[in-house]
Each structure stands twice: as structure tokens, then as C-alpha cells.
Amino acid sequence: MATNSIKLLAPDVHRGLAELVAKRLGLKLTDTKLIRDPTGEVSFSIQESVRDQDIFIITQIGAGVVNDRVLELLVMINACKTASARRITSVLPNFPYARQDRKDKSRAPITAKLMADMLTTAGCDHVVTMDLHASQIQGFFDVPVDNLYAEPSVVRYIRENINFSEAIIISPDAGGAKRAAALADRLDLNFALIHKERARANEISKMVLVGDVTDKICIIVDDMADTCGTLAKAAEVLLENRAKSVIAIVTHGVLSGKAIQNINNSKLDKVVCTSTVPFEEKMKLCPKLAVIDVSAVLAESIRRLHNGESISYLFKHSPL
Amino acid sequence: MNNIVVFGGSSHPSLVDKICGNLGVKPSQVKLGKFSNGETSISIGESVREKDVYVIQSGCGHVNDNFIELLILLNACKTASASRVTAVMPYFCYSRQPDIPYTAKGAPLISKPKESYTFESVPGTPVSSMTSTQAPTGPSHDALNAGNDTENKKHDGPTNLHQPKPVRFAGDGAIHKSPSQSRIPMVPERKENSSELGSLFNANNAGYKLWVAQAGTLVANLLTTAGADHVITMDLHDSQFQGFFDIPVDNLYCKPIAHSYIQYNIPEYKEAVLVSPDAGGAKRAASLADALGISFALIHKEKRSQLPKGPPDASLTSGGGAAISGKPLIASMSSLALNSQEMKTSGSNSRYVQTTMLVGDVRNKTCILVDDLVDTSYTITRAAKLLKDQGATKVYALITHGVFSGDALNRVSLSAIDKIVVTNSVPQHKTVKFLGKDRVHVLDVSQIFGESIRRIHNGESISMLFELGW
Numbered sequence: 001m002a003t004n005s006i007k008l009l010a011p012d013v014h015r016g017l018a019e020l021v022a023k024r025l026g027l028k029l030t031d032t033k034l035i036r037d038p039t040g041e042v043s044f045s046i047q048e049s050v051r052d053q054d055i056f057i058i059t060q061i062g063a064g065v066v067n068d069r070v071l072e073l074l075v076m077i078n079a080c081k082t083a084s085a086r087r088i089t090s091v092l093p094n095f096p097y098a099r100q101d102r103k104d105k106s107r108a109p110i111t112a113k114l115m116a117d118m119l120t121t122a123g124c125d126h127v128v129t130m131d132l133h134a135s136q137i138q139g140f141f142d143v144p145v146d147n148l149y150a151e152p153s154v155v156r157y158i159r160e161n162i163n164f165s166e167a168i169i170i171s172p173d174a175g176g177a178k179r180a181a182a183l184a185d186r187l188d189l190n191f192a193l194i195h196k197e198r199a200r201a202n203e204i205s206k207m208v209l210v211g212d213v214t215d216k217i218c219i220i221v222d223d224m225a226d227t228c229g230t231l232a233k234a235a236e237v238l239l240e241n242r243a244k245s246v247i248a249i250v251t252h253g254v255l256s257g258k259a260i261q262n263i264n265n266s267k268l269d270k271v272v273c274t275s276t277v278p279f280e281e282k283m284k285l286c287p288k289l290a291v292i293d294v295s296a297v298l299a300e301s302i303r304r305l306h307n308g309e310s311i312s313y314l315f316k317h318s319p320l
Numbered sequence: 321m322n323n324i325v326v327f328g329g330s331s332h333p334s335l336v337d338k339i340c341g342n343l344g345v346k347p348s349q350v351k352l353g354k355f356s357n358g359e360t361s362i363s364i365g366e367s368v369r370e371k372d373v374y375v376i377q378s379g380c381g382h383v384n385d386n387f388i389e390l391l392i393l394l395n396a397c398k399t400a401s402a403s404r405v406t407a408v409m410p411y412f413c414y415s416r417q418p419d420i421p422y423t424a425k426g427a428p429l430i431s432k433p434k435e436s437y438t439f440e441s442v443p444g445t446p447v448s449s450m451t452s453t454q455a456p457t458g459p460s461h462d463a464l465n466a467g468n469d470t471e472n473k474k475h476d477g478p479t480n481l482h483q484p485k486p487v488r489f490a491g492d493g494a495i496h497k498s499p500s501q502s503r504i505p506m507v508p509e510r511k512e513n514s515s516e517l518g519s520l521f522n523a524n525n526a527g528y529k530l531w532v533a534q535a536g537t538l539v540a541n542l543l544t545t546a547g548a549d550h551v552i553t554m555d556l557h558d559s560q561f562q563g564f565f566d567i568p569v570d571n572l573y574c575k576p577i578a579h580s581y582i583q584y585n586i587p588e589y590k591e592a593v594l595v596s597p598d599a600g601g602a603k604r605a606a607s608l609a610d611a612l613g614i615s616f617a618l619i620h621k622e623k624r625s626q627l628p629k630g631p632p633d634a635s636l637t638s639g640g641g642a643a644i645s646g647k648p649l650i651a652s653m654s655s656l657a658l659n660s661q662e663m664k665t666s667g668s669n670s671r672y673v674q675t676t677m678l679v680g681d682v683r684n685k686t687c688i689l690v691d692d693l694v695d696t697s698y699t700i701t702r703a704a705k706l707l708k709d710q711g712a713t714k715v716y717a718l719i720t721h722g723v724f725s726g727d728a729l730n731r732v733s734l735s736a737i738d739k740i741v742v743t744n745s746v747p748q749h750k751t752v753k754f755l756g757k758d759r760v761h762v763l764d765v766s767q768i769f770g771e772s773i774r775r776i777h778n779g780e781s782i783s784m785l786f787e788l789g790w
Contacts, residue, residue, distance in 0.1 A: 038725035039695060040383035041414055043535065066358040067388040078538040097359055107364035109396035114546060118391070121545040122538055227356050257356035 004086060006306050007050055009057045011072050014278040017093070018058035020295035025303060034072060042072050044079045051084045056128075056302050058091040062278045063226075063256035066096050070115070074122040081123030089126040089305065090119060091298060093276030094252045098133035099224075101140075116140035128301055130276055130294065131223045131251040146311060148297055150251040150274045151179075152318035155186050157272065157292045158219065162247065168192055168216040172234045180221045192218075194234050207233055213243040225250040225273065228259040232266035245269045252277050253289075260286045296320065321345050324777050325368050325402070327393055329377030331386040332747050335410065335766055336376050342770025352389060360389050364396055372777050373402040374552075376769075379413025380723060380746040387413055387539075391546040398547030406550040406776065407543055408769060410745035411721045414539045415557045416693070540564035552772055554745055554765060555604075555692045555720040572772055573786055574720045574743050575604075577763050579611055581741060582688060585761070586716065592686040593617050593712075597703035605690040617680025617687075619703050676706060683711035689737075693721045697728035701735035708736040721745050729754045 008027055010018030012034045022029050031047035057076055061069045073090065080088050100111035112134075119127065120142055127141060130148045138145040158164050169191045171180035177193055184191035192211025218238045225231055225248065235246040246268050253273025255263075263271050263286055272290045273279065283289045300319040304311045326345055328336030330352045340347045349365030375397065377390040390407060397405045536558075543551060544567055551565060554572045562569040582589050595617045596605035602618050609616035687707045694700050694717070704715045715737050722742035724732070732740060733755050740755065742748055743763045752760050768785060775782045 037695075038728075039380075039413075039723055041416075041535075042384070063357040065384075067360060067385045070388060071384040074538060074542065075535055078535070082534065100359070100361075103399065105363060107368065107396055107400040109362060109392045110399060111359075111392050111395070114391060114395045117545045118542055121541045254357045256358065 004052060004054055006302065007048070007053045007055050007085075008302075009046075009055060009076060009080070011059060011069065011076065013069075014060040014062060016278060016280065017060050017275055017295055017298070020275075020293065021058060021091075021299045021302065024295060024299035032076075034076075040068075042068075042075055044072070044075045046079060046083060049083075050080055052086045054306050055080045055085045055088045056091055057088065058298070060276065060278045061092070061094050061096050063254045070096055070118075074118060077119065077122040077124050087125045088123055089128060089302075090124050091128045091302070093130045093274075093294065093298065094254070095129045095132055095137065098137060101134045101137055112137050113140045119143075126305070128298070128305070130274075130297075133223055146301065146305070148301055148311075149315050150276075150292070150294060150297075151183055151186070152314070152316060153274065153292050153294055153297060154183065154221070154249055154251075156318045157249070158187060162217065162219065164189065164217075164219075166215075166217050166244070167219050168211075168213055170194060170211075170213070170218050170220045170234070170238065172196065172220050172222050172230050176222055179223065183221055190216075194237060196230065196233075207237045209237050209241050213238055213241050215242065215244050218243045218246045220246065220248040222248070222250045224252045224254060225271065226254045226259065227257045228255065228262040228266070228271070231268060231271065232262045235267045239267050247272065249292075250274075253279050255279055255282055263288050321774070321777070323371050323403075324374070324773075325366065325371045325397075326374045326376065326773070327364070327397070329375065329386060329389050329393065331381050331389075332376070332378040332410070332744075334747065335378065335744055335769075338744075338764065338766030339376060339408075339770045339773065342767055343774055350393070360385065360392055362389065362392055362396060364393075364400065368397050368400050368402040370401065370403045373397045373405045374408050374773055375405065376408040376410070378410045378746055379415075380411055383413045391542060394543070394546040394548050404549045405547050406552060406773075407548040408552045408773065410554050410765060410769065411723070412553045412556055412561070414535045415561055536561055537564045543567075550776065552769065552776070554743075554768070557692055570772060570776070570782060572768055572782075574745075574763070574765060574768070575608055575611070575786070577743070577765065577768070578608060578690070578718055578720075578741075581718070581761070581763060582608075582612060586686065586688065588686070590614055592688055592716075593680065593682050595619060595680070595682065595687050595689050595703065595707060597689055597691050597699045601691050604692060608690060615680065617678060617682055619706060620677040620679060622675045622677065676702070678706055678710055682707050684713055686714045687712040687716065689715060689717045691717070691719050693723065694719045694732075694742075695723045695725050695728065697724065697731045697735075701731050701737065704736040714738050716741060719743075722748060722751055724751060733759075 006025065006027060007030045008018060008022050008025070009030050009032055012032075015029065018029055030050070033045045033047065035043045035045070037043070057073065057080070059069060059073045073092075077088055077090060095112070095115070097111040097115050100109060101113075103110055116137070117140075125143055127143060127145045128148065129145065131150050132138065132147050135147055138147055158167070164187055167187075167189055169180045169184040169187070169189050171177045171191070171193045173196050174193065180193070181191050190211070192209065192213055195208045195210060197206045220231060220234055222231070231248045231250075235248075238246050247270045248268055249272045251274050253271070254277055255273075260282055268288060270288050270290055271286075272292060274292045274294045276294060279289065283291070296319045297314055301311050301314055304314075321343060324343070324345060325348045326336070326340055326343065327350050328347050336347050351363045351365065353361050355361050375390060375393045377386055377393070379387060390409070394405050394407055540561070544565065549567055551567060551569045552572065553569065555574055556562065556571045559571065562571060582592070586592060589612065591614075593615050594605045594609040594612070596602045597619050599618065599620055605618075606616050689700055689703055689707070691700060700717050700719070704717065707715050716739045717737045719740065719742045722740070723746055729751060739759055739761065740751070741761045741763060742751065743765045745765055748760070748762045752762065772782045772785055775785070
């Protein structure tokens, strides 16, 4: 009998999000084993049959060993493919190399495109991701890509945790203006913009504020917080402009390098990240960090994908 | 050399310099690094438009980082309108197909990494626990005394010294003492508890036979996807690997340099024996032996479910080697349980015995072990031990890719190998530092790679590289 059910797979590290998703779907993660050679090569085995099943591989890619995670994912996808899975969906909340999406210099690699090609080559049939740095990355794929939004979850968080009548939404750069404006519209708030000039990657030089933030709770909204240099500097600029307090809400809290130090030393009251990137250990080091759980969105999208239902509902609503 | 651009990855800069030196070009400008979040960043400092690009990256060090760096480099060159992009991988990572041997219940024979070991436990000691006629003084002593013994025995009578006989012995409880299979991937430390492992494969889900993903095709496809038009590598572990690619793969051999090393550096090499440590490498060793015109021996590993019958002393009268070492050759094996869990559940039925047979005569000879890859070094150290026990005077190990992961170097340094000869397809500074200059000789493969790049660039045949000695 052909049964076609969901199988959830996750690599052996950072299983937190995958376990939450599994719990919400009432499933267990499939028994798998990732074996790392002493040389660093990985091999992978699945302890259950996946023949004709609907596979979802949930991978959280944090800062640090990105390439290891990517190669593990590729090996996992390929393993499922050769084990005759019906459909393989990579759930990559934080898409790796999303910022290398264009040829910004001569001979620069478009690594996001390479990642897309690699996933397809390995045998991935569908990709679910969240708040892509550039939504054009969807076009790099030959397979369907569902770009979920963290916005509904963020809206809920702001409504529940922040006195938002006094708040103003800030975009820390011109690129994020659209995202911030959309959020401001949803909450019926004002919106301001910080213009920054970036000299090199991970470094900022100058910042100019456009808009009035006097006596407001500023909510900086961004898709990614890496070293948090931008956020810390933005907070300073906002407080110089007589803001009451500054909170940052980011989708992907990569928090690499000196991020924790930067946040602790900054004037930010709080940095809220979604659970797309694992940063549980960092929360112990930094009391200013808070988390928005997005497992509900992912679980619901997996359920809908499996049943062939529309997932556009999730673009506006946050499931409980 | 017009229109040629050579980039080096971060894995092995000294080899890149040597290859470029052979080609008479300079390595092209490329900045390799990482963003703060761990993503690889590269920027190419020279135009590659309509150029013939070679990217050199060995699959060593941090394998995954280096492999992805290679893919990004290839892709960057391709998107920057290079006319042809060639991946040069002196050591091809993921070329071993991971194979996990199974027990009757479908549980993989995975051994836990050991924290400490002694030389004795490394190559399964061939001393029988039942030998009572002679008190063995220990295997290392035997190896040393082997010569003297031979002198004595010669007077005793005909022991048909020159008839090679298959010699069989089994490690004494070797499997649970030390990982017996050299190429089994290790389980990470997390699975410390073997009962946890056992419970995964208990009778309830024994119906589904565990299998391991084969990364070979995947790696080949990834290289093609990234934009490689051509791949150059050396001594691929499986020559079938070439079939995974849709693009041409040139598999170079280090045989010519190995050949000339043996000819010029091993005294009286005509009397030496080339030994393959496993059946998989037999062809490689045999072809080298043929080229040199010297004899060849093979070490064969076998897993048997039954203990060989008969009293252990029986072989004393017949085996030539036995007479010399003064020990029963079919050592009576204490039954080897694959793991303790397995023993409890299945009782005496699933008792396996690992036997190792040496086919060929090595007595009083110099032995040259030939293998393409040494990673954990279990195979090669055990083989060296066996050869010494069988009376070999000196053991050389001739290896193409010396990866030496984990505590492999430690193991090699304690082993019976007298000299390691290894190529620089993987950086060998650590090996030389650890084992000392006298015990390690590094063969330079840059000339082979340089010449093949030159020929491929000029559209000449490279097949003569396989025959020509260096």
C-alpha cells in the first residue's frame, strides 16, 4: 500500500527547532545517523525506510561551521533521493550565503546561486525558507521556493510585549525600508530610516537618520544581525536624536564575531531574534537577547505543503 | 604559457607554488577568507575572461570548508567568463565509498574511538593464548629474533623455506580492543554508550537494513554544477569514480615516482617484496611489482563466522613460517564478539573471527607496503606488524595520500614501519615533524601535476605521463 506521510529529518546538531516543529506536527524526528570521519568527511544513514515518503529536512545554519552544515545537508538530501523518497523539501529558515546574491565586484562569486544549484543537484525538490535577504534568490532555483515571512510573528510579538502606541519602526538601511514600512503599516505606526554608508563588509562608517524619533520607543527591524555593529551604532544615532529607548527585532540572529560584546556594550534595550538560527548558548551570555519562536509557522507550512494547501495564508497570519 | 590562470585554494599553498614553478607561471591573485558568520568569501584579483583556468585544491585539512571553497572558486571563474575551468584535486575528498560491514542482525560494526592504546593492541597480536609449549617472549621480540631462529632451524631439517604458504592467524580479541576495520567511519563521541547504539538495531527494527549514503555521485555532480569542465586528480581510490562524472576526469598515477624511488633508494630492491595490505590494492601493487620485476605478496583479511577446526598445534608441522617463529600459526582465537551487546542477544551463533592471511613469502626480505591512502593507519600498521612477525627484515610503506587523521601519526610512529614514503598531495609538514626526517620521505608530485596541466592546456596527450618515469 502506498502510504505517503511526512518524515522529518534533522542533522545531529541544532535539533531544537526541528524538535519543536515535530512536536507541533505530532511526529517524531526520523532516526538518522550522521557519521563524521576523523578527516571531516560526513556519511549519513537513515534507520527507517523513506521509500515514497514526503521528506522534510530541517536544518538550522548558525554562525561558524556553515560549510560543514551545507555539505551535511547535501549528503542528507542525496541519501533520501537515492533511497527513493517521493519528494524532498529542505527547510532552511536561514538560507546560507544569502548575502552573496549578486556580482557586486568583478569576478565576485554569486554563491547564493551556487547554493541553489547545489541543492537542486543533490536532489532537493522544494525549498522552504524565511525572510530571504533578497527575494530574487527564489529565481535562482529551478524548483519551487516558499519564502515565508517572519512578519506575522514579529507583529504578534510587538503587540504582546511592547507598548506599541509609543513606538516607531526604524529601518537601519535603505534596503530594509520596504520591510519596515510594511510592518509599520500593519501596526499603524510611523516609520523612520537610517541611511548608512558601508566601506567594507561587516564595517560601517557613517549614519544619517531620516525622520523624527523624539520620545519614541524605537523598534529597529532588520532581516539579519551579524556582528551587530550596525544595530549598536543605529541605537546610538537614535538616542542622540532623543529617542526614549531602542529595541531591535531581527529575523536571523547570526550573532557572529563580537556580536555579544557589541550588544552588551550597546545602548540597545533588547535584541529579539526569531528561532531560525540557533543561539541558545548565546542567550546565557547576553541578557538582552530574546527569542520569537517560529516553529509554528514552519510546522503549519509543512502541514500545508504536504496536504497541497495554500500557504499564502501564512504570509499574513501567525498560527498559534 | 598564454591564457593560463592558476589559482590555489587555501588547503595546500606550497604545492600550488611548486606546480606553478614547474609551469613557469605565477599563482594568480585570489583572496580567500571567511566572513564573520563562517561563510567562505573569495575575491579574484585578475581577469579570467576567455582564459584557461586551473584551480588547485586538495581535499585535506578541513575537508568541507576546502571543498566548498573550491566550488565557489570554480563558480566565480565560470561566471567571470573563463573559457574553461579545471579542478585540480591532488587528493580527491569523499572518494572512499563509506561501507559499513554488517553483523547478522544488520547492526554496523562501528567501533568507538579509543582514548589510549598501546602498540601491542594496535595490530592484533598474533600470539595465541593457548600456546603452552613455548613461552613466547612477545611479538616484537619474535620479530627481532626471527633472523636467529632461522639460523637455528636451518640445521633442523627441511622446512621448505621457499614455498610460500598461506599463513593464517587471528588477532587475540582484537576487535573489541581496537577498531579492526580501517575504513569504517567512526561514530562521534556522543554515542559513548554502546548499548544506545545497540538499542537502535535491536530485534524490533532489525527488518530495515541500515545503509549509508554514497557521496560519490553527489560530489561529482556538485563539481559539475559549480562549473568544472575538467577534473585532474591522482590515484583515485576507486577508478570507477571517473564514471560518476559527465566531464573528463584525468586520473594521474604516482606510480612513476614510486617506481623511481624504489629503484634509487631501496638497497637491493630486486630482492624486496611489494605487499598490498588489502585485496583492494592488489592490482596497484601488482602492477608496480611487474614494472620493477620483483615479487609480490598480499595480505588478505577475512571475516569468518566459524572458528577453524582442529588443534592449533596442527600447523606447527606443516607451516614453514610456523617453524621459524616457533608458534602455531592458526592461533586459536578467543571467540571474538563483535560487540558486547551483540554477544548477549545472539549467544554463540554470531561469533566472528577476523583472520588475516599473508599470501606470499616475505621471510628475510625487505617489504614495501603499497597503498593509495592512509587515513586511520590501522590497515598499514597491522600489515607492517604481520610482515615483521612473518620474518620481514625491513618494512617500507609507500603511500600516495597520507591523510593521517586522528592519532594516526602516533600509531605509525609506534608501529613496525621502518620508513614511510608519502607524496605531498596532502601537506606533510606534520608527518615529517612528528616522525622525523629519517623515517619519512616525501615524494614531490608537483612535477606530474605541472606537466599534466601544461599538456592539457596545450591539448597534448597525457597518457605518456603514466609510462614515463620521473
